[in-house]
Amino acid sequence: MEYRTLGASGLAVSEIAYGNWLTHQETGCVAAALDAGVTTFHTAAAWGGGAAEEAYGKAFSGLRRDDLVLCTGVFWPDGPGPNDAGLSRKHLYTSLASSLRRLRTDHVDVYQLMRFDHRTPLAETFLALSDLVRQGKIRYVGTAEWTATQLLDAHAEAERFNVPLISNQPHYSMLWRVADSQVIPTCDRIGIGQFASIPLAQGVLTGKYHGATVPPGSRAEGLAPVRPVLLPDLLERVGLLRGVADDAGITMAQLALGWALQNPSVSAVVTGARTPDQIRENAKASGTVLDLDTLTRVDELLGSFIQSDPRLVWSPPSP
Numbered sequence: 001m002e003y004r005t006l007g008a009s010g011l012a013v014s015e016i017a018y019g020n021w022l023t024h025q026e027t028g029c030v031a032a033a034l035d036a037g038v039t040t041f042h043t044a045a046a047w048g049g050g051a052a053e054e055a056y057g058k059a060f061s062g063l064r065r066d067d068l069v070l071c072t073g074v075f076w077p078d079g080p081g082p083n084d085a086g087l088s089r090k091h092l093y094t095s096l097a098s099s100l101r102r103l104r105t106d107h108v109d110v111y112q113l114m115r116f117d118h119r120t121p122l123a124e125t126f127l128a129l130s131d132l133v134r135q136g137k138i139r140y141v142g143t144a145e146w147t148a149t150q151l152l153d154a155h156a157e158a159e160r161f162n163v164p165l166i167s168n169q170p171h172y173s174m175l176w177r178v179a180d181s182q183v184i185p186t187c188d189r190i191g192i193g194q195f196a197s198i199p200l201a202q203g204v205l206t207g208k209y210h211g212a213t214v215p216p217g218s219r220a221e222g223l224a225p226v227r228p229v230l231l232p233d234l235l236e237r238v239g240l241l242r243g244v245a246d247d248a249g250i251t252m253a254q255l256a257l258g259w260a261l262q263n264p265s266v267s268a269v270v271t272g273a274r275t276p277d278q279i280r281e282n283a284k285a286s287g288t289v290l291d292l293d294t295l296t297r298v299d300e301l302l303g304s305f306i307q308s309d310p311r312l313v314w315s316p317p318s319p
Contacts, residue, residue: 001037002287006267007166008191011109011140013040013069015261015286017195017268018279020052030059032276036283040069042169042195042270043103044114045095046076053102065105071195072099073112073144087117089128096137110167111138115314116150122157130161142167144197147313148186155190165192169270170313172196174205174259174298175234175305182310184265193267196260200271205256207242209235233305240301248294253281258288259298 003012018033019042030041043052053072060068074095077085085091100106111132117125132138141163143154151168158165168187170179172194184194200206209230245255260269273279299306 001039001283003039004267005193006110006140007187007193009140009164009166009193011069011166013195013268014038015268016040016257016283017042017071017270019043019197019270019272020055021047021272023272023274028276029273029279030056032273032279033283034063036280037286038279038283039067040071040268042071042073042112044073044076044112045078045099046114050078050098050102053099057102057104061104069109070103070105071110071112071142072103072108073114074099075114075117086120087113087125088120089124092125092128092132096132100137107137107139109139110142111140112142112144112167112169113146114144116143116146122153123160126154126157126161126163129163133163140164140166142169142195143192144169144195145171145314146183148182148310151183151186151190151192155192167195167267168192169195169197171198172260172266173199173201174256174302175201175307177306177308178310178312180308183313184263188265194263194265196263196266196269199260199269200253200256204230204235204238205241205252207239207252209238237301237303237305241298244294244297244301248290250285250288251281253278254285254288255290255298257282257285258290259295261285261288262290262295 002015004015005011006013014037016038017040018038023029041056043056045053074092075087078095083090129141143151146154146168154165170183172179187194241255242252245252248255250258257269257271260266271282273282
């Protein structure tokens with residue numbers, strides 16, 4: 001495993017980060033990730049109704065806390081009340097308190113604002129974050145799926161309130177390059193690194209989907225957002241990437257993860273796994289170097305299926 005610093009900070013993160021959005025039923029994946037050198041783990045308060053954080057809390061029991069970079073997030077509803085969502089001061093305090101309890105820790109390393117909150121003034125959010133930093137409950141702050149303009153505004157408030165804003169987590173893969181034209185250049189200028197999210201396009205880039213057939217137990221079987229991506233023409237193009245991966249001596253999953261890591265602005269790719277073998281395979285993508293010919297072949301094969309419109313950064317209305 002190789003490590004990179006996150007943005008302009010001195011925080012070292014593993015190139016492969018493990019996220020448990022969909023796979024928070026612990027089946028030995030955390031142990032396999034740790035054995036492979038993964039030190040960076042992502043979760044969020046709302047995932048699985050808190051079960052995702054609880055799974056990590058149990059899995060990390062007995063480990064040296066300082067060996068981990070633990071990231072959790074806030075924004076989505078994590079309770080039934082009108083103040084149980086968004087980025088208000090009240091929700092930040094109550095949600096973080098519950099997250100720390102479920103994670104069995106007294107602090108998180110990166111507290112991620114999972115979406116932009118149109119309802120709450122940024123000044124309110126960043127003043128609250130500043131207080132939480134001074135209290136020692138969070139070490140750094142990140143965002144997820146924020147636009148370039150929103151990030152610039154956040155950077156100004158972060159500097160005003162002395163908040164260490166160091167990361168952004170965009171959807172980013174060989175197919176989804178929406179962050180390339182505006183978000184990533186803006187982050188480069190203001191010292192924010194990228195946690196590349198969904199780098200396998202929900203498993204599509206592993207080559208396991210063929211036509212309209214959905215493999216039993218796969219993510220597409222129970223996750224509706226994957227199904228629109230299962231277009232026959234796209235899957236045919238993705239299938240051709242197997243030859244590219246074979247020529248590079250790596251698997252298709254490692255090709256997809258390695259592609260994202262070729263971008264120096266990407267500090268880590270965040271990927272889940274259903275089995276320990278999957279996380280072991282993914283971890284081997286660390287340190288991958290893809291030559292220009294390989295990158296060119298990827299672009300030529302995926303062609304018009306590559307999405308790069310910066311307007312597609314997803315910042316929904318406040319919950």
